[in-house]
Structures are given as C-alpha cells and as structure tokens.
Amino acid sequence: MAGPVIFAERVDWHTRSLLAAVARHGGKARVISLTACGFAVGETAHGLLLPGFGDDLPAACFVRSVPAGTLEQVTARLGVLHALSALGVRVMNDARAIERCVDKSATTFLLARAGLPTPRTLVMEDRAAAQMLVDAAPGDTVLKPLFGAQGRGLARLAPKDALPGEADTGGVYYLQDFVAAPPCAPADGSHEDFRVFVVGGRAEAAMVRRGSSWITNIHQGATGIATAAVGALADLAVRAAAAVGAAYAGVDLIAGADGQLRVLEVNSMPAWRGLFDATGRNMADPLAAHLMAETVAA
Structure with missing residues (x-):
C-alpha cells in the first residue's frame, strides 16, 4: 500500500496542518479531491479510480470534505469511501459515519437510542402537521435544515409563527425544542x-x-x-x-x-480553526497520530 490520502478540495490551513502533522509522524500524505475519484471495475486491480495510485491502495484515508453536488455526484463520492472501507482501507471518517451525521434526523435518532440527552425532535414532510406541532410546543421551536452546517438556515419559531414553504426546507421539517x-x-x-x-x-x-x-x-x-x-x-x-x-x-x-x-x-467533518484560536491546540496533531497509528496497525 502507498501512503495516506487526505480527501480535500483545497490545500487550506487545515490541510496544510494535517500534511505537516502526518510528516511529523513519519508519513507522507497526498491530497486528492473526491471529484477526481471513481470506479474502474475491470481496469484496476481493486476496481477504483484513484489518481496517482494505479493498482495500489492508500494506507489510510482522512476525509476533510465531501464536496457538494448533485444527488448522483454525492452518492458516487460516498460510494468510493464505502468501497475503500470494503477493501480494508481505514477511512477516517468512513462513509457510514458521514451519512449519519449529515442527516440530522439520523444523528438525533442514534443519540437518543444510545441513551444520550438531546432535545425533543420531530421530523416530517407534512407541513400542516409540522405547523400543528410548532403551535402546540411548550416553548419556541428551532427549525433546522436536514442538511446544513455552520449555523446556516436556522430559524427560531414561537407558537403560531408560520413555517416556511416546502421549497425552502427541501420538503422536510426538522423541528427541535429550543433549549432555554x-x-x-x-x-x-x-x-x-x-x-x-x-x-x-x-x-x-x-x-x-x-x-x-x-x-x-x-x-x-x-x-x-x-x-x-x-x-x-x-x-x-x-x-x-x-x-x-x-x-x-x-x-x-x-x-x-x-x-x-x-x-x-x-x-x-468539523473545522478546528476556531478551536485553535480559542485553545492554542491544533487538532491536526491528534488527528494525524490517530491516522498514522491506524496505518501502522493495518
């Protein structure tokens, strides 16, 4: 196997920090975009198209980002990550974890199933039924996009406040009690x-x-x-x-x-620049240590 891969769209502060941290742990990572990857069944020994690898596989993979795209494009990119895991390559984080976290409803379900405290949450497609829940809530309700990050698209609604139309929510209403x-x-x-x-x-x-x-x-x-x-x-x-x-x-x-x-x-796939500014600790170091330890174990 070749060295580790960092799947990223650009060599920004995070990626540079990871490359340097991997080097400190004795590795040499390369940066590849998932948009350049695909499947090559019958063409490569492992059936994947990974630029610069040919019939080889990376020792491990770190997923910094999965670029946005059409449903087909995102599915294909996650498919590559699923395939790498199936081939025995350690992927951090793997496609299954990414899918569970991108879908907030799946995250909330799994948190509650694990016995972790999390706000009351209701997710549905019927706008009228969702409006009834907002109106009957014990306090304010937070409407979140099912797919979203960095605080974008959030709305705080009091009872009787009108929900936006389906076109503005992707046809899904993710409702969570506001935490006082x-x-x-x-x-x-x-x-x-x-x-x-x-x-x-x-x-x-x-x-x-x-x-x-x-x-x-x-x-x-x-x-x-x-x-x-x-x-x-x-x-x-x-x-x-x-x-x-x-x-x-x-x-x-x-x-x-x-x-x-x-x-x-x-x-x-969290960023950590704000955490670094607050604490002085660069998470690239523990991330690289964990990635390289897994690489050695493989």
Missing part, C-alpha cells in the same frame, strides 16, 4: 454552547462558543473561549461520537434551564 438558558447564563444576555473535539474516543479539546445571537456558531460571529474537556462535557461528547461511529467529531452541546447538558449535533 440555564440560571448560570451570562448576565449580559449573550448565548453560549459548547464544542468538544473528539479523536479516537478521547475528548482532545473544548471551547465555549459565546455570541449575541442564539445561533452560536463561530461562522455566525460567536467567540470561542477555552474550557476544560473533562467531566460530563467530555463523557457525553465521546459517547456521542461513538453513537454515530465517528473516529473523530466536533460535538455540540448545550446546558438547559435545568443546568443539564444536552447533545445538539455531531459533525463528522
């Missing part, structure tokens, strides 16, 4: 939640994300503040990553009015 702030919330009225970065079953770093909006993503203007990745925060994050089968993950949690933590989301 705990008694220890910031006195200035700002909002906060937590991001914990998990690698190989270990909570490596964490930050509080604090902002003036209830949408506390760093990309939406929130500020990251370092906090210890220990106790219930770390335990819930590690269990959440395990529930979706993720080798690494960015886990979002929030404290409710009762002071108890709840898991909101699990991100299977």
